[in-house]
Amino acid sequence: PSNATSVFLDIDAAGDFSAGSSSEYFTVSFDGVPWGGNMTANYQDCNLHSIVSNQDVTSLFTPGSTVQVTVISGPGVHDLGCWPNDPSGMIADLTFNFTGQATSACDSTATLNLTINNCGCTDPLACNYDSLATVDDTSCIYPTTSTLVVDTCMTSYTWAANGTTYTQPGIYIHNGVGNVGPTTQTFSYTGSMQNYTVPAGVTSITIDAYGAQGGNNPQYDGGKGAHMSGTFSVTPGQVLDIIVGGQGSPGFTNSGWTGGGGGGGTGVISSALPLVIAGAG
Structure with missing residues (x-):
């Protein structure tokens, strides 16, 4: 067999015992290689009981090989008849037990690298x-x-990432030039007409107009002028005409009390169209 661990051989051979002997040296060959042993026989029933050998023949048995076993007669040949009982001659059954080491057809080690x-x-x-x-x-x-939309009232803005301010390539910081935030401008009495030009970016204004106070006399103050207010839509570059009234002349005493003069009215006009008029006191 190709992977045998035990080889069992059963061979029939002519007996070659010497008359009257209980044991005899004999010779067996495996593929022409002699192998010796001791054989013990019982001549009363002509049965072979055991073979004992101390010779190693494992190298002769390779997996898958065929071994030719030959029994070689020893010195002297027993005469026909099984002494003293069997007149037909003696046939010995020789049994060989071989135990060998099984070998693996492939002996290798697989290595697994784990990363x-x-x-x-x-x-x-x-x-x-x-x-x-x-x-x-x-x-x-x-x-x-994201898209950054600049509000008309914004003066500046910056980019920041994780608290660190930086200028992103292609994005320019607007410095507020041309933008006007909520402001207040006051016009006072000058005795002549004044003008106001709507700045760029301004589309709405709120006007508070106060009429001038009347003139005072030595005992009483002159009457207060009216207060008018309104919010108007405008366009950048639009020119508004502003008239600010002055306080009336003071009164005097001449054969009794004389009241002061009336104050001047205040108004804002756009292209001859009055926007707001506040009467005087």
Whole structure:
């Protein structure tokens, strides 16, 4: 057999015992290689009981090989008849037991190399960048694109990332030139007409007009002028005419009390169209 651990041989051979002997040396060959042993026989029933050998023949038995076994007669040949009972001659059954070491047809060692990678986002520009990651697992998260709209009242703005201010390439900081925030301008009495030109970026104004106070006399103050207010739509570059009234002349005493003169009215006019008029006191 190709992977045998035991070989059992059963051979019939002519007996060659010497008359009257209980044991005899004999010779067996395996593929022409002699092998010797001691044989013990019982001549009363002509049965072979045992063979004992101290010679190693394991090298002769290779898996899958065929071995030719030959029994060689020893010195002297027993005469026909099994002494003293069997007149037909003696046939000995020789049994060989061989136990060998089974060998593996393939003796090899498989080596498995196991590598553990640290997966994560490997893009330094991503919000969730992992500096310890060695393999990118497509989990990177990036900032969303946004559009900055400049308000007409905004004077400036800056970009910031994680608390650090920076100037992004292609984005220019608006310094507020040309933009006008909420402002207040006061016009007082000058005795002549005044003008106001609507600035760029201004589309609405609120006007508070106060009529001039009447003249005082030595005992009483002159009457207060009216207060008129309103919000009006305008366009940049539009010119408004402003008339501010003056206080009336004071009264005097001459054969009794004389009241002061009336004050002047105040008004704002656009292209001959009055926007607001406040009467005097």
